[in-house]
Amino acid sequence: MVTFFIRRTIGAALMLFVVSISTFLIFFGLPRLAGATPETFAARYLSRTADAHAQQVFAEKLGFYDPLWLQYWNWIKAVFVGTDYDYGTGIEHCAAPCFGYSFRTNHAVWDDLVDRLPVTVSLTVGASILWLLTGVAVGVLSALRKGSFFDRAAMTGALAGVSLPPYFTGLMFLYFFSYQFDLTAPGGTYVNFTDDPGEWAYSLILPWITLAMLNAAAYARFTRAGMLDTMGEDFIRTARAKGLHERVVVTKHGLRAALTPIITIFGLDVGLLLGGAILTESTFGLKGLGYFAIDAINKQDFPQIMGVTMFAAFFVVVANLIVDMLYAVVDPRVRLS
Amino acid sequence: MATRTETSAPEATKAPAKAIEGRSLGRIAWTRLKRDKAAMAGGVVVILLILMAVFAPLIVSWFGHPPNEFHQDADLLAAELGGLPRGDFLFFENSGMSGDFLFGLEPQNGRDLFSEVVYGARVSLLIAFLATLVSVLIGSTLGVIAGFFGGIVDTVISFLMNVFLAFPLLLFAIALVGVLPDRAFGLSGNSLRIALLIFIIGFFNWPYIARIVRGQTLSLREREFVDAARSLGARGPYIIVKEMLPNLVAPILVYATLLIPTNILFEAALSFLGVGVQRQVVGEPGVTWGGLLADAARNSVVHFMFFPGMAIFITVLAFNLFGDGLRDALDPKSKR
Numbered sequence: 001m002v003t004f005f006i007r008r009t010i011g012a013a014l015m016l017f018v019v020s021i022s023t024f025l026i027f028f029g030l031p032r033l034a035g036a037t038p039e040t041f042a043a044r045y046l047s048r049t050a051d052a053h054a055q056q057v058f059a060e061k062l063g064f065y066d067p068l069w070l071q072y073w074n075w076i077k078a079v080f081v082g083t084d085y086d087y088g089t090g091i092e093h094c095a096a097p098c099f100g101y102s103f104r105t106n107h108a109v110w111d112d113l114v115d116r117l118p119v120t121v122s123l124t125v126g127a128s129i130l131w132l133l134t135g136v137a138v139g140v141l142s143a144l145r146k147g148s149f150f151d152r153a154a155m156t157g158a159l160a161g162v163s164l165p166p167y168f169t170g171l172m173f174l175y176f177f178s179y180q181f182d183l184t185a186p187g188g189t190y191v192n193f194t195d196d197p198g199e200w201a202y203s204l205i206l207p208w209i210t211l212a213m214l215n216a217a218a219y220a221r222f223t224r225a226g227m228l229d230t231m232g233e234d235f236i237r238t239a240r241a242k243g244l245h246e247r248v249v250v251t252k253h254g255l256r257a258a259l260t261p262i263i264t265i266f267g268l269d270v271g272l273l274l275g276g277a278i279l280t281e282s283t284f285g286l287k288g289l290g291y292f293a294i295d296a297i298n299k300q301d302f303p304q305i306m307g308v309t310m311f312a313a314f315f316v317v318v319a320n321l322i323v324d325m326l327y328a329v330v331d332p333r334v335r336l337s
Numbered sequence: 338m339a340t341r342t343e344t345s346a347p348e349a350t351k352a353p354a355k356a357i358e359g360r361s362l363g364r365i366a367w368t369r370l371k372r373d374k375a376a377m378a379g380g381v382v383v384i385l386l387i388l389m390a391v392f393a394p395l396i397v398s399w400f401g402h403p404p405n406e407f408h409q410d411a412d413l414l415a416a417e418l419g420g421l422p423r424g425d426f427l428f429f430e431n432s433g434m435s436g437d438f439l440f441g442l443e444p445q446n447g448r449d450l451f452s453e454v455v456y457g458a459r460v461s462l463l464i465a466f467l468a469t470l471v472s473v474l475i476g477s478t479l480g481v482i483a484g485f486f487g488g489i490v491d492t493v494i495s496f497l498m499n500v501f502l503a504f505p506l507l508l509f510a511i512a513l514v515g516v517l518p519d520r521a522f523g524l525s526g527n528s529l530r531i532a533l534l535i536f537i538i539g540f541f542n543w544p545y546i547a548r549i550v551r552g553q554t555l556s557l558r559e560r561e562f563v564d565a566a567r568s569l570g571a572r573g574p575y576i577i578v579k580e581m582l583p584n585l586v587a588p589i590l591v592y593a594t595l596l597i598p599t600n601i602l603f604e605a606a607l608s609f610l611g612v613g614v615q616r617q618v619v620g621e622p623g624v625t626w627g628g629l630l631a632d633a634a635r636n637s638v639v640h641f642m643f644f645p646g647m648a649i650f651i652t653v654l655a656f657n658l659f660g661d662g663l664r665d666a667l668d669p670k671s672k673r
Binding site for chain 2: 015018019022023026027156159160162163164165167168171172174175179272275278279282283290293294297298305308309312313316320
């Protein structure tokens with residue numbers, strides 16, 4: 001068990017390492033191939049009026065003349081132990097985990113990320129509870145009444161649900177519920193949970209539903225398939241033969257087995273969303289990590305892009321790791337492989 | 338295909354009064370598919386959409402106005418309403434919908450929304466199809482190699498798949514499109530963008546195909562006919578191409594069909610976020626459904642959101658229906 005955990009943790013760390021190298025190469029290596037020079041990189045930190053000499057001095061200070069591997073080393077070192085930046089006006093210490101400073105605002109990237117996290121977490125938590133409950137409930141009912149009207153209607157609805165882009169449903173919801181009927185908060189509103197929980201939920205209800213709809217549909221499909229498989233298993237027949245109540249057979253024997261793969265996917269989806277629900281956030285103007293990422297990309301702010309990508313990849317890898325470990329605890333067969 | 342006789346036998350006995358004859362997997366699948374009404378409907382819509390994309394100029398010349406034509410006359414657009422089109426239709430207020438403009442007008446610009454939606458199918462389908470092709474090529478090659486050779490090769494390829502799955506995909510695609518230059522590989526403007534989008538979307542989706550192909554290859558490798566081929570002196574490449582590949586066509590086909598709608602959504606999402614194909618005022622319009630939705634989001638006029646959104650929805654739904662049906666038809670274990 002312990003060796004399994006250690007092996008998986010090392011694997012996860014290795015994966016983050018590979019992701020960080022590829023991200024770094026894409027954002028700092030690729031522009032060079034496309035003709036960017038250390039001076040043009042430095043120019044991003046300076047005002048437009050800065051002359052060529054100032055750019056050179058600054059590029060030197062930020063280490064843009066160093067070979068790429070050294071730049072990467074400095075970047076990763078800063079993440080773990082922090083670093084000092086010499087801006088000429090004095091030395092600024094950037095404590096670990098240091099993802100550098102924004103090209104534009106000179107804010108520490110890490111602080112910005114931590115700032116944006118509550119919005120994304122709020123969105124993810126509410127939506128994921130909503131879609132897990134509805135998706136699994138619909139899936140189980142469909143599987144138990146396979147071929148019935150409810151089943152067919154639910155599965156048609158689910159297929160339609162996975163085919164709907166979230167920004168389309170989001171826009172339509174906003175148009176009807178916020179602007180026409182004035183039932184929900186308009187786009188761009190967000191209230192901190194700590195300030196007012198009621199307002200917080202009110203401002204997030206539409207994004208939650210939008211995000212949940214997409215995933216609930218997918219989960220209903222997964223659950224139905226899983227339930228159908230499980231309910232055909234021998235141990236279900238055994239449970240019935242023992243004379244167990246049908247409710248007990250379904251919930252304790254059927255659902256438990258069918259839910260394991262669902263929980264796996266759930267863990268991964270939540271991990272993915274924590275890195276930024278880009279589409280939902282930009283549809284509703286929620287200033288979370290996804291919004292931050294789009295903004296950083298549009299402004300070509302490489303330290304920010306690097307930071308948010310790594311942040312997102314970190315959540316995915318950690319979610320993967322947690323799911324794998326939970327699996328190993330729950331299902332002893334996993335450890336053998 | 339000798340290995341599939343066990344599935345064709347019970348099917349053949351079901352058909353009464355007909356002589357029992359050997360049927361190929363393809364024919365069995367086709368008969369099953371024909372019975373699946375939803376899948377057939379999806380298939381028909383897919384064909385219509387492809388025709389619509391190919392013959393977009395013709396359709397637009399019959400039922401609309403060229404997509405780059407601005408209609409800003411005072412009787413069409415109401416200046417006092419900030420350029421919203423005049424005329425309501427059902428709950429589409431200020432849409433300007435009429436026999437002349439089937440889906441109404443774009444606010445301010447006054448372009449014909451119908452022809453824009455029709456042209457949108459071109460970019461959407463072109464990118465989705467070619468990106469799927471890229472994924473299938475990379476995915477099935479690496480999947481077969483990983484599954485067939487096993488050992489360290491498998492470990493490396495599987496690790497690579499996991500790395501790709503750990504990338505925040507959408508984020509990465511947006512960033513990549515943004516970071517690349519305006520002109521490269523002898524291409525520029527929208528043709529470069531389309532090429533990049535095809536490559537990026539295709540390149541990031543290969544692990545899904547690879548995982549399935551790898552799994553199939555792993556189980557095929559242990560089958561008797563592969564042993565037989567090997568004992569006859571066949572080597573790796575021969576076995577892969579002649580023995581494995583024919584058996585892998587069905588799953589690859591199914592997952593390619595199901596990958597197309599994913600790619601359509603992906604392209605639409607990128608366009609919605611403003612990094613997709615760019616709108617042109619002259620020449621090939623470069624309209625995208627996602628781009629139209631992004632414009633609509635700034636305007637908050639319902640018909641402007643509705644038609645491009647529905648175009649995405651119907652297209653994706655049709656491919657999903659067809660793909661689901663194809664999977665059921667080609668899966669010998671399917672309990673239909």
